Amino acid sequence: xxxxxxxxxxxxxxxxxxxxxxxxxxxxxxxxxxxxxxxxxxxxxxxxxxxxxxxxxxxxxxxxxxxxxxxxxxxxxxxxxxxxxxxxxxxxxxxxxxxxxxxxxxxxxxxxxxxxxxxxxxxxxxxxxxxxxxxxxxxxxxxxxxxxxxxxxxxxxxxxxxxxxxxxxxxxxxxxxxxxxxxxxxxxxxxxxxxxxxxxxxxxxxxxxxxxxxxxxxxxxxxxxxxxxxxxxxxxxxxxxxxxxxxxxxxxxxxxxxxxxxxxxxxxxxxxxxxxxxxxxxxxxxxxxxxxxxxxxxxxxxxxxxxxxxxxxxxxxxxxxxxxxxxxxxxxxxxxxxxxxxxxxxxxxxxxxxxxxxxxxxxxxxxxxxxxxxxxxxxxxxxxxxxxxxxxxxxxxxxxxxxxxxxxxxxxxxxxxxxxxxxxxxxxxxxxxxxxxxxxxxxxxxxxxxxxxxxxxxxxxxxxxxxxxxxxx
Amino acid sequence: xxxxxxxxxxxxxxxxxxxxxxxxxxxxxxxxxxxxxxxxxxxxxxxxxxxxxxxxxxxxxxxxxxxxxxxxxxxxxxxxxxxxxxxxxxxxxxxxxxxxxxxxxxxxxxxxxxxxxxxxxxxxxxxxxxxxxxxxxxxxxxxxxxxxxxxxxxxxxxxxxxxxxxxxxxxxxxxxxxxxxxxxxxxxxxxxxxxxxxxxxxxxxxxxxxxxxxxxxxxxxxxxxxxxxxxxxxxxxxxxxxxxxxxxxxxxxxxxxxxxxxxxxxxxxxxxxxxxxxxxxxxxxxxxxxxxxxxxxxxxxxxxxxxxxxxxxxxxxxxxxxxxxxxxxxxxxxxxxxxxxxxxxxxxxxxxxxxxxxxxxxxxxxxxxxxxxxxxxxxxxxxxxxxxxxxxxxxxxxxxxxxxxxxxxxxxxxxxxxxxxxxxxxxxxxxxxxxxxxxxxxxxxxxxxxxxxxxxxxxxxxxxxxxxxxxxx
Numbered sequence: 001x002x003x004x005x006x007x008x009x010x011x012x013x014x015x016x017x018x019x020x021x022x023x024x025x026x027x028x029x030x031x032x033x034x035x036x037x038x039x040x041x042x043x044x045x046x047x048x049x050x051x052x053x054x055x056x057x058x059x060x061x062x063x064x065x066x067x068x069x070x071x072x073x074x075x076x077x078x079x080x081x082x083x084x085x086x087x088x089x090x091x092x093x094x095x096x097x098x099x100x101x102x103x104x105x106x107x108x109x110x111x112x113x114x115x116x117x118x119x120x121x122x123x124x125x126x127x128x129x130x131x132x133x134x135x136x137x138x139x140x141x142x143x144x145x146x147x148x149x150x151x152x153x154x155x156x157x158x159x160x161x162x163x164x165x166x167x168x169x170x171x172x173x174x175x176x177x178x179x180x181x182x183x184x185x186x187x188x189x190x191x192x193x194x195x196x197x198x199x200x201x202x203x204x205x206x207x208x209x210x211x212x213x214x215x216x217x218x219x220x221x222x223x224x225x226x227x228x229x230x231x232x233x234x235x236x237x238x239x240x241x242x243x244x245x246x247x248x249x250x251x252x253x254x255x256x257x258x259x260x261x262x263x264x265x266x267x268x269x270x271x272x273x274x275x276x277x278x279x280x281x282x283x284x285x286x287x288x289x290x291x292x293x294x295x296x297x298x299x300x301x302x303x304x305x306x307x308x309x310x311x312x313x314x315x316x317x318x319x320x321x322x323x324x325x326x327x328x329x330x331x332x333x334x335x336x337x338x339x340x341x342x343x344x345x346x347x348x349x350x351x352x353x354x355x356x357x358x359x360x361x362x363x364x365x366x367x368x369x370x371x372x373x374x375x376x377x378x379x380x381x382x383x384x385x386x387x388x389x390x391x392x393x394x395x396x397x398x399x400x401x402x403x404x405x406x407x408x409x410x411x412x413x414x415x416x417x418x419x420x421x422x423x424x425x426x427x428x429x430x431x432x433x434x435x436x437x438x439x440x441x442x443x444x445x446x447x448x449x450x451x452x453x454x455x456x457x458x459x460x461x462x463x464x465x466x467x468x469x470x471x472x473x
Numbered sequence: 474x475x476x477x478x479x480x481x482x483x484x485x486x487x488x489x490x491x492x493x494x495x496x497x498x499x500x501x502x503x504x505x506x507x508x509x510x511x512x513x514x515x516x517x518x519x520x521x522x523x524x525x526x527x528x529x530x531x532x533x534x535x536x537x538x539x540x541x542x543x544x545x546x547x548x549x550x551x552x553x554x555x556x557x558x559x560x561x562x563x564x565x566x567x568x569x570x571x572x573x574x575x576x577x578x579x580x581x582x583x584x585x586x587x588x589x590x591x592x593x594x595x596x597x598x599x600x601x602x603x604x605x606x607x608x609x610x611x612x613x614x615x616x617x618x619x620x621x622x623x624x625x626x627x628x629x630x631x632x633x634x635x636x637x638x639x640x641x642x643x644x645x646x647x648x649x650x651x652x653x654x655x656x657x658x659x660x661x662x663x664x665x666x667x668x669x670x671x672x673x674x675x676x677x678x679x680x681x682x683x684x685x686x687x688x689x690x691x692x693x694x695x696x697x698x699x700x701x702x703x704x705x706x707x708x709x710x711x712x713x714x715x716x717x718x719x720x721x722x723x724x725x726x727x728x729x730x731x732x733x734x735x736x737x738x739x740x741x742x743x744x745x746x747x748x749x750x751x752x753x754x755x756x757x758x759x760x761x762x763x764x765x766x767x768x769x770x771x772x773x774x775x776x777x778x779x780x781x782x783x784x785x786x787x788x789x790x791x792x793x794x795x796x797x798x799x800x801x802x803x804x805x806x807x808x809x810x811x812x813x814x815x816x817x818x819x820x821x822x823x824x825x826x827x828x829x830x831x832x833x834x835x836x837x838x839x840x841x842x843x844x845x846x847x848x849x850x851x852x853x854x855x856x857x858x859x860x861x862x863x864x865x866x867x868x869x870x871x872x873x874x875x876x877x878x879x880x881x882x883x884x885x886x887x888x889x890x891x892x893x894x895x896x897x898x899x900x901x902x903x904x905x906x907x908x909x910x911x912x913x914x915x916x917x918x919x920x921x922x923x924x925x926x927x928x929x930x931x932x933x934x935x936x937x938x939x940x941x942x943x944x945x946x
Contacts, residue, residue, distance in 0.1 A: 005514065016807070045619055100637055104826060104828050105714070106710060106714060106827060106828035107826040107827045107828040107829075107859070108717070108827070109826065129718075136740050139505070150663070151667075153661060153663070153665050157660075157661065161634075161638065162661065162663070162666070165634065165638060165671075174919060174939040178919045180917070180919050181917075182920075184895055184897070185826045185895070186824045186825070186826065186859055186860045186895075186896065186897050186900070187630075187824070187827070187857070187859050187860070188626060188630065188635065188824045188855075188858040188859065188860045188897070188900040188901055189824055189897040189899070189900060190624050190626070190635075190674060190897070190900060190901050190902065190903050190904075191625070191674060191897060191898065191899050191903075191904060191908075191912055191915075192674070192904055192916075192924055193671055193674065193924055193928075193940060193942075194624075194637070194670040194671055194673060194674055194681075195920065195923055195924070195927075197637075197671070198666055198667055198670070198671070199666045200667060201663060201665070201666065201667055202666055206666075217722065218717050218722065219717045221718075229759070237579060241578070241579060242583070244691050244764075244766070245602075245691045245694075245764045245765060246765045246766075247765055248723065248765040248766075248767050249690065249691065249723075249763075249764070250721065250722075250762040290721040290722075291717075291718045291719070291721050291722070292718060292719045292720055292721040292723050292772060292775075293719075293721075293768070293771060293772055293775055294767050294772075295766070298766060299765060299766055299767075302765075302766055315936035351659045351660070351661045351662055352659070353580040353582065353658045353659065354578060354579060354580045354581070354660070355577050355579035355580040356580075382661075384582070384660070385660045386659060386660050387660070387661045388662065409839050416692060422657055422658070422659075423655070423659065424659050424664060425612050425663040425664065426661070426662070426663050426664050427661040427662060427663060428663050429663065430663050430665060431663075431665055431666075435664075439664055439665065442664075443665075444653070444654075446647060446651045446653050447653065447655075447668065450931070451665055451666055451668070451929065453930040454666050454668075454927075454930065455666075455931060457923065457925070457926040457927065469665060469666075
């Protein structure tokens, strides 16, 4: 423990008392994540306020072989931001690095500290008639650095891509404490290996992102939302093809929602009435957005007409005001709350080819119901990304320990079905801790060697966010 | 030489006589590139026709320490596909692997052999009402594998991104001969480090791409083209901001063209008349494309009107037919021919922030003209990508040896100015051989270590496309 005490003393010397939290009560808000999960307490939470300070902390911890865990808004869903058990890890929070460094609306770029909150970034862009188009439920608390480390996705990936497509430059403190300044504001740059791409999605295991150049888009000045009722998942997929073409790729969202989710939303928010005149087995919540002279209302009406003519769409509501659109989106938000109210359940974040969604939903539902007829299946998600949240709600009266074991089994079963479809066990949430064994089990020997080799290249001592993504050394 | 003879015998045994070319005359068409450059002859050109055969060739060459150079359509512009001097390298051509393996228009994906020609891929997509939106001058001969290895860009990057954004899955033969099958047709997949991104842009130095899953988009069913005359580069940049907003991000091209290029085009293609009533210092060639009910004509007219009102646009021609649009695009193609007719000249492919284009063009022009008042500067390019081809034509009567030395000096000067703007010496062409020293000189020690470390991780013996991107061992 003397080494640790020595390091902590030096950290306090460098960062001051407010920069190094050691009181368990003060550290409390850094130890659990969005879902309320927790593992252990850290040795300390350090809060550097500059890139240089981050570099000094990393170098100092490296000299003493201390393990470091970089932390953003801890809104992740795979346990990646939870301090490890045993209390030997130092959490490095980026929260004090929260300045917008520059905005260049002519270049459609913005340079920010990694600790900036996504919502703040979006607001700052909007002041220049631009948008940073990443859109997540957690955007009021997640940080850009975490979005980068996890290659965050969200609702608008269909049109704008994941974080990987939205970052032009990075500033990174490497695990040896050197600063890698790659803060370029270039839309095109084709020099050598894609080092920067490695950091995107590396989950804090290859270095600490301290700053980034983000790509902006024109802020849409109009958008239209529709909620449609459909007879089958097949109809949803066929409508998606029509919508891509009929809406000139101006689609910003195309969400699949099963009837059960509409019910859960109404349970969670009793003021919500049934959105359409009748109940339908499947719904699509879609949005188109544009700048300039495009008649989005006519575009959606035409699509609705075409969809009805082909018997893909049975009924639909087109929001005629922002308030109405907000109400339609309320179903998407309240259905999450409705699931949460049902207590412990299996949340997944999987991907299959778009064309395979109907067959996958059918096959996976059959397999799950065969093993566990009393469970409820809720499959919703981002159709255009082939990304489903195929969630399973256990019976409310099942004992907690039994629930945990049972859901774990069902997850394994679901992943087996996913393998038959050449799908992904993590479409956007990442690996962290909770998907690690399923991830490793699916790597070929060659992939495992390359992945381990990259970790060793960047972080030979294995001190950076150890145990996330890959097993600890 | 016995080792080489032994390997060649085994290659012939495996691939047959037609699979292993050793006759200098037969090898002739594999030794030079698009620009007509050449260095040396290879030991042999091998032409495997399957992924397994590629893997066997790579393993066999690896066992004997033979250097291998993968080759696509050899249309690169940085000397990456040229066999090295000394005749000890084996060229591995992918040309016999040219099957479209599968098209899934519902998933908007296509699985292809690496040797497929880009134009063939685009045609196959069009048969399913889809487009593979990479668009290059060389698309009639470049191959998908080469597009991947060089992370190709082109005309439509503004809307659809570079190759990096258009590839969902890869099949790769690693330098030790193992096949890495990552042929997933998933639009979202967030599992672990971005290994696949490393291969994109690796210029054949980390492995041989044998197959790929490509992302398709709906084939636009309408497009409109306009050629506009503008007073200054500043006006071009301001118009670009207006166009992004006024055209609802349906822009597929926004090309900057100086007056001199219009003249060069008319010199090369005498049937082309002056495109507008008067001559203007700068032109913009722009295109918008859409599917579905959008009035693109009205959209462009509105933009033209707004641009004129703000005195950004002085005059403009809107093509009212496909033939007229083709004629406007003819200027873009003929101006390249016009440059070629001027003989040896400096071609560059650089990037700066879009907002810095006017200041960069001014500063770089001043510096070049100060050193070399007799040279002609031609700066054109993809405005939305901040990507300029800032080319320099020496006086026609300058001696060849003098030209070469002089242009080399001017390139170094230009790159110095670029450094002041935090720009890129290679926006899309890559590094290959011709940009290697300028690339290496700009790497920080940490970057150099990481880049070399990645090369060593994938290719410890340094046999794969040795000497390109990085110096040979």
